[in-house]
Amino acid sequence: MVTTLRCFDEQTASDSFNISTFILHLVLSTPLHLVLSSPSSFVLPIHSLLLTQWSATATEELSHPEIKSVPANFTMIQYFEWYAEGNGVHWKKFSKESKRLGDMGITAAWLPPPTCASSTESTGYDIYDLYDLGEFDQKGGQRTHWGTKEELVSAIETAKGNGVLTYIDAVLNHKAGADKTETFQATEVDSNDRNKEITDAYDIDGWTGFSFPGRGDKYSKLKWNFNHFTGVDWDDKGKKKSIFKIHGDGKTWAKSVSGENGNYDYLMFADIDHHHPEVIEDLNNWGTWILKESGAAGFRFDAIKHIDREFIGQFVKHVRKEIGNDKLFCVGEFWEDSLGSLENYVDTLGTQFSVFDCPLHYNFKEAGERGAEFDMRQIWDGTIVQSRPIDAVTLVDNHDTQRGQSLESWVNPQFKPLAYALILLRVDGYPCVFYGDLYGCGGDNPQEPVTQLEDFIRARKWYAYGELRDYSDHQNCLGWVRMGDEEHPDGCAVVLSNGGDGFKRMEVGKERAGQKWTDLLGWKQGEVVIGEDGWAEFPCNAVSVSIWVKEDAKFRDTFKKD
Template identity: 35%
Template sequence: MNNLTAAALTGLLAAGMLLPSCTKDGVQPGSTSLPVAAATTNSAVAVNGVMMQAFYWDVPTSTASGTWWQNLGAKSQELSDAGITALWLPPAYKGGSSTDVGYGVYDRYDLGEFNQKGTVATRYGTISQLQSAITSLHGKGIQVYEDMVMNHLTWADAQETVNGNTVYTRFNYAGRGSTYSTYRWSSANFTGTQQAPNNGWYQWKSWDFQPYANNDAYDNLLGSEIQYNGNTANQNETINWGNWITTKLSLDGYRLDATKHIYTPYVNQWLDAVKGTSGRFAVSEAWFRNLTDLNNYAAATGGRTSLFDVPLHYTFQDMSNGNGSWDMRGLQFAGFTEANGALSVSFVDNHDTDQQGGALYSPVTNLKMLAYAYILTRAKGYPCVFYRDFYEYGLGAQIKKLIAIRKANAYGAANEYTTVNDTDVYAYSRAGDSTHPGLLVMLNDGSTGRSKTITTPFKSATLTDKTGNSTATVTTDANGTGVFPVNARSYSVWVPGTGATTPPTTGTTAVSFNVTYSGTVSGQDVYVLGNTAQLGTWNTANAIKLSGATYPVWKGTINLTSGTAVQYKYIRKDAAGNVLYEGGTNRSFTPSGTSMTRTETWQ
């Protein structure tokens, strides 16, 4: 979360404290002790999976199905039918009232179970309703990610005196007592707090870190700011809570709120202790509009967490604001998704960008389906659909159709048509693989229909627009070249039918992996591990062992499916199963031809 609406701000006055907004993302500049972990593909992410943000600001407290939790549980079948493979839930714990959206955190152990702040239920319902909804979602094969707010607490129970100043920083939790945790928060656990409206911050300890990224990242966000730098008790308690809620709700992953406001070494520590090697998914909200800053944050968190592609969202907003006058070539190789696809969660809009009056209000109001067609057909990134777009803004049927296309066709090598694209039309293809036919997506923001001559991977094939936006049929020649139309202010996804005389890609490529690494001792070996079955599907037990006969160069040859993009890392492993990943982002390439050689140095 990043900022609250004006209406929400008015409602967040309690115990003399104003609660303005909620977002956290942080990197500690100058730190040299940040451990580096490899980016991994998690078992909670289905192949070509699609996440949905299952809420928005100020969702109704009552729906036709009951509470919000009951609403989501009732939708489990239709969400599964739509191809949604994971839901990101709002903060499930008690805030300051029955209407609190969850980012004004009071008690992280109260999931709608105890009578606190005048209510048992949270805005979204009771703990039993939440657990029932998760059971329904899991029963339909949908994973569940919880929103983890770790930066601050708000709505304290009592005052304290700190250096002669009265502050609201004591949390007693009388309604919960010692159930689940005996930990109590007071001024000793915080670095500062917000005073009564317009009085700003009162600080009695150093912030965990100094501002960086042109002051875009800074420690104090809202409420009582939790100290993690040097406070072992707070570190352990938040880790204990993370493990507790994971078990309590049978979570498959996490969305970490506002991490650019949290001390980055602690974000890493928490992820290592809670997510660890479990295979659960994690994505962090590091709201950096600048791609360099986002890349730096990815490096500082060492691949432990995916990141929302904030720069790509603003690219879509530019397209929307241009409303036909923007240069569509700006979509070429765009955003964090292209820069680091293995760690990117792409999205069009979310609760913050859709929130009128919020500091991050930046909706994609025009040409929004072009943006969805972009993220749902792309080779890189894990796309996130916004609940409100799907259910309330009338885009559900179109998004559902694109998700179906993604699952059936979005495979194989990607191609940007940089010599074809122009100010109005953007084209992009996926070559397909031995079992999936691939696709060609075309986006047109112009006021007139257009046609483009494009050489595709689909030779002597007949293609139709699977979205139904165009009723034309296109036949390519022996080189894969055809003339493809796209309607004004619209999109098409062209897919080859059974008329293709040459399958997109078949067979295997013998890939020789040669990596130089001298960091082993007796009993340790180097392996290659990747996202396909041939490379172990990110399960270290199935990693492919390389030969050390030419040490320090480790070698091995593996047959990989031609034309199917792969991601991989080198790992060091011993007989006991202890694993060390090389640093940096996932390596990637697309096998082609009968043989290839990858000559590399351990990162």
């Protein structure tokens, strides 16, 4: 038996008014995390103006070619999954695909680590040489897992021409694949409490000598040794695996890191000492160098909860100053399902910085698992996008949460269309689409792409603009209207249900009276006629989404189904 959810909200949104001057003043004079919300049921997309300014400035001040026809809505893609094809073909695929990505509405791509890892078959998180982008014969060959430096630079340039900026995945927590062992004093620590030493100091042989024989002194003369690290997890002398804290003058774990396991400075491999002056200088130089060398427009920082917060703050400020762009986009992976921890990190970093909305991902996971038992009105609870929308990069899944990986927490595929509607078609946050959801995932647990995800992205590109009018009076069925703006006047109405068939009575404006609207996804058949009062009833199927747009709206012919 099909249950119909009668979900509607008769409250009338306040009258339209001219806010352009006020918005300009707000953008120029308020903290970045402030978002203007009306006391009624609509929200003004202040974050879109800020993000537009942010990304446009990043493009101009890095002397990139002009990005043509960039839509006002910015959308990122994580352009890889853990099992994406390596063999040196990935940069070429990105170059080839960038036109399709730009056409559908992708405006930026977070690329996998482009730097030399301990093996040419590694995804790149076991970092060996930051200054080798696939240029030197090291660790089994010249290319990285993803391709050569020449292919990388060419792909980034091609993507720019297609309206897609790129972000570098900066792996600054550790180094791997050392060229030699060194003897030094260390103590073993309790893996559950890294502040607790469980042995006296003794000599161990650790893999901490990095001489980079393939690169030599090109780009950087620093040869890394044990003084540049705080810990390792292997004593080659005693053939013992443990967490070893390296001894030295003033050397200890970083203080401004996650408090998990007592102190979560140490994660893996040879842990970098971010207080060492030679390390700070070399990494700062690399940050400026790689942007200029590659043509990229920003950073995604890996594993920042394991890196001294003061180092990340000064690194970001240093690179922005050297590049001459104080709005260079930076986002960090602080993977912790705790709003308080994320807010504290952003508040104390000392400069604007975005974080991935880990709590939102886990809300999506819970919603997908619980089905109709989950109250969709609580989907934003405890999230960064609700608390600090200008600092939130929203996501559904990533390479760590996919099946078989270290943080596996895969969102139920049946729920994913709802999740993508929530991050792509509303106002707040900077959405990041996962490669595995657009192309599918490989490995031992292959996953199919999300059905018609490209259409969701296109809907964001063409229709998700203007005031947001929310209709959230039912636990299973949510609806909202985007009223459109001067450049994108069509707008859209979105209805989703995590239970049975549902519908929402929503207002799209008297000026649209008599118009016929259809579901651009083609998942709900029929048409909706807008009443003389500007209201209409918009339906959706059970556990599904419908995106309603005027049947003759601009660019409707770019969608797969109608």
